[in-house]
Amino acid sequence: MSISIAELRGVTKKYQVGETEILALNNVYFNVTKGDFIVVAGPSGSGKSTFLNILGSIDKPTSGNIIFNGSDITHVNLEALHQLRLNKIGFVFQSFNLVPVLTAYENVELPLLFKNISKKEIKERVTTVLEKSRTSRQNGSFACKAIRRTEATCCNSQSIGGKSGIDHRRRTNCQP
Numbered sequence: 001m002s003i004s005i006a007e008l009r010g011v012t013k014k015y016q017v018g019e020t021e022i023l024a025l026n027n028v029y030f031n032v033t034k035g036d037f038i039v040v041a042g043p044s045g046s047g048k049s050t051f052l053n054i055l056g057s058i059d060k061p062t063s064g065n066i067i068f069n070g071s072d073i074t075h076v077n078l079e080a081l082h083q084l085r086l087n088k089i090g091f092v093f094q095s096f097n098l099v100p101v102l103t104a105y106e107n108v109e110l111p112l113l114f115k116n117i118s119k120k121e122i123k124e125r126v127t128t129v130l131e132k133s134r135t136s137r138q139n140g141s142f143a144c145k146a147i148r149r150t151e152a153t154c155c156n157s158q159s160i161g162g163k164s165g166i167d168h169r170r171r172t173n174c175q176p
C-alpha cells in the first residue's frame with residue numbers, strides 16, 4: 001500500500017487585492033505518496049506557486065485542509081510549522097534565495113544551524129553537499145542532492161529548467 005506524505009483536501013485559496021478577489025485555487029484535491037515524482041504544469045497565473053506554497057506549508061489556504069504524514073496541519077501553530085518545514089520538507093525556489101552576504105558554505109550551513117545537531121555533523125554535511133555540487137554541477141542536480149534528506153520536496157522549477165517543468169525533470173535528473 002502506498003504511504004501518503006502530503007494531501008490537500010478541498011483546498012481553496014483566494015487573494016484580496018483592493019476590492020478584487022482572485023481565486024487562485026478552487027477546491028483542489030491532491031495526494032503525494034512516498035516515492036512519487038510529480039510535475040505540476042500550467043500557464044502563468046494558473047496557481048502553481050500558490051499550490052506549492054500551500055503544500056509546503058509556507059502559506060495557508062482560505063478553506064480546505066492540509067494533511068502531512070497523516071496529521072491535519074491546517075490549523076497548527078507557527079512554531080509547529082517551522083519545525084515541519086525545517087525537518088520534513090525541502091524547497092527549491094524559483095529564485096535561488098541565497099543570502100548574498102554569506103559564503104556558499106554559510107548558505108548551505110544556515111538551515112542546519114536551526115537543527116539540533118552537532119557542529120561536527122553540520123561541517124560534514126555541508127562539506128559533502130558542496131563537494132557533490134562540484135562533481136554534479138554539469139547536470140544541474142546540486143539542489144536535489146542538497147535537500148535529499150527531506151520527505152517531501154517542493155521545486156518551483158523555472159529557475160533551473162528551461163521551457164517547462166518537464167524539461168526541469170529531465171535536465172536535473174532529480175530522482176526522489
Ligand SMILES: Nc1ncnc2c1ncn2[C@@H]1O[C@H](COP(=O)(O)OP(=O)(O)OP(=O)(O)O)[C@@H](O)[C@H]1O
Nearest residue numbers: 015016017022024043044045046047048049050051
Ligand atoms: N500574493 C498575492 N497577492 C495577490 N494575488 C496573487 C498573489 N500571489 C498570486 N496571486 C494571483 O494568484 C493567481 C495564481 O498565481 P501563481 O503565482 O500561483 O501562478 P503560477 O502558476 O505560479 O504563475 P507563474 O507560472 O507565472 O509562476 C494569479 O492570478 C496571481 O496574480
Ligand SMILES: [Mg+2]
Nearest residue numbers: 048049050156
Ligand atoms: Mg509560479
